[in-house]
Amino acid sequence: MNNEKLLAIAAQFAIEGVVESIKPLGEGFINDTFVVRTEGDAPDYILQRKNHVVFPDVPGMMDNIKAVTEHIKAKVADPMRETLTVIPAKDGKLYVEDEGNFWAVCLFIADTLSYDRADSTELAYQGGVGIGRFQALLSDFDKPLNETIKGFHNIRWRFQQWDATIAADPVGRVKEVQEEISWIEARREEMMSFWALVENGTIPTHVTHNDTKISNILFDKPTGKVLCAIDLDTVMSSTSLNDFGDAIRSYTNTGAEDDKCLDNVGMSLDMFRAYAEGYLSEQRATMTQSELDWLAFSGRYITFEQVLRFLMDYIDGDKYYKTAYADHNLVRTRAQYKLLQSMESQYGEMQAIISKLAAL
Numbered sequence: 346m347n348n349e350k351l352l353a354i355a356a357q358f359a360i361e362g363v364v365e366s367i368k369p370l371g372e373g374f375i376n377d378t379f380v381v382r383t384e385g386d387a388p389d390y391i392l393q394r395k396n397h398v399v400f401p402d403v404p405g406m407m408d409n410i411k412a413v414t415e416h417i418k419a420k421v422a423d424p425m426r427e428t429l430t431v432i433p434a435k436d437g438k439l440y441v442e443d444e445g446n447f448w449a450v451c452l453f454i455a456d457t458l459s460y461d462r463a464d465s466t467e468l469a470y471q472g473g474v475g476i477g478r479f480q481a482l483l484s485d486f487d488k489p490l491n492e493t494i495k496g497f498h499n500i501r502w503r504f505q506q507w508d509a510t511i512a513a514d515p516v517g518r519v520k521e522v523q524e525e526i527s528w529i530e531a532r533r534e535e536m537m538s539f540w541a542l543v544e545n546g547t548i549p550t551h552v553t554h555n556d557t558k559i560s561n562i563l564f565d566k567p568t569g570k571v572l573c574a575i576d577l578d579t580v581m582s583s584t585s586l587n588d589f590g591d592a593i594r595s596y597t598n599t600g601a602e603d604d605k606c607l608d609n610v611g612m613s614l615d616m617f618r619a620y621a622e623g624y625l626s627e628q629r630a631t632m633t634q635s636e637l638d639w640l641a642f643s644g645r646y647i648t649f650e651q652v653l654r655f656l657m658d659y660i661d662g663d664k665y666y667k668t669a670y671a672d673h674n675l676v677r678t679r680a681q682y683k684l685l686q687s688m689e690s691q692y693g694e695m696q697a698i699i700s701k702l703a704a705l
């Protein structure tokens with residue numbers, strides 16, 4: 346991305362100070378993120394090109410983020426650090442549209458740390474506190490939210506996309522991934538019966554984050570404590586189990602999400618226990634028995650969904666996720682499947698940990 350162009354986009358937002366530099370930041374799979382440094386005492390900013398293929402209604406998404414962050418700000422001790430602050434464009438809109446791209450800006454929260462991997466149980470505990478608190482702060486949010494990605498964690502919808510993608514086989518890859526396809530099909534019924542409990546109301550829905558991997562949480566540098574959840578593009582109504590499950594997929598993995606060496610990949614029960622302990626310290630009092638009963642399973646559900654999504658994107662010709670090399674989505678599929686198998690083989694222990702923590 347040309348720097349002149351970035352400067353011209355940034356100039357359309359109501360930012361303070363004189364821009365010193367604009368540089369790429371982070372390794373998100375969907376948006377393009379830049380940090381805007383300003384001279385002197387003026388704050389720094391995050392500038393993002395939102396992926397409008399993935400998010401067809403960026404204005405609606407920005408309305409969600411604004412509403413949710415305002416709600417959180419009214420409740421926390423340090424409103425400029427404990428959630429994102431959306432910076433509007435000079436024309437008052439929450440985004441700038443330029444040559445078909447949508448851009449948005451928020452304050453850069455200084456003195457923070459973010460991680461791609463959990464390197465200690467204390468960090469996993471803090472991550473659990475962070476998502477538990479995020480959900481608690483939004484438990485009384487009662488305005489309607491736009492559905493920024495249709496059926497995001499709805500496995501019935503994902504299977505519809507899956508069936509259509511396999512039938513279309515647009516780049517002729519179906520024949521080379523027969524084994525991987527069988528991993529998905531072998532679990533179709535089990536995953537659908539879990540989702541039926543959400544559909545029939547046995548498992549309640551709430552305002553949830555929906556993308557709770559570790560890199561979407563900021564930690565306070567001076568104290569090491571969790572500060573806030575960021576990357577709020579997918580905040581929507583869903584089961585809070587999805588936030589727990591997606592975090593478990595991320596924090597407990599002993600390898601990388603795209604590890605080529607499958608021996609590295611597996612679920613750490615110590616990380617699972619620590620994350621669950623942090624999460625339940627914030628959420629236990631308000632959870633229903635059905636949520637507690639399915640909490641451990643949510644790790645398997647979201648990891649399964651991720652195997653499906655990576656493989657579906659591979660079959661579809663790599664249109665959704667950014668990839669760094671030709672079969673990256675297939676490598677991700679296999680590594681996430683190894684993680685899923687590790688969860689399946691330790692499921693009894695996961696359930697025992699939740700029962701024990703829930704009884705405290």
Ligand code: ADP
Pocket residue numbers: 370371372373374375376377378391429451452453454455457459560561562563575576577
């Ligand atoms: P993506 O949608 O591409 O995943 P994110 O919103 O997660 O983008 O941002 C990418 C990374 O940038 C984060 O993991 C975090 O390290 C950093 N980051 C994002 N927003 C902020 C912010 N407001 N303050 C400080 N760092 C941020």
Ligand code: GN1
Pocket residue numbers: 372373374375376399555556558561576578579602651
């Ligand atoms: C994407 O945007 P990012 O990188 O934080 C994706 C998640 C996946 C994750 C896999 C909007 O998250 O759902 O779980 O990659 N976000 C979207 O790492 O699809």
Ligand code: MG
Pocket residue numbers: 373560561576
């Ligand atoms: Mg992110």
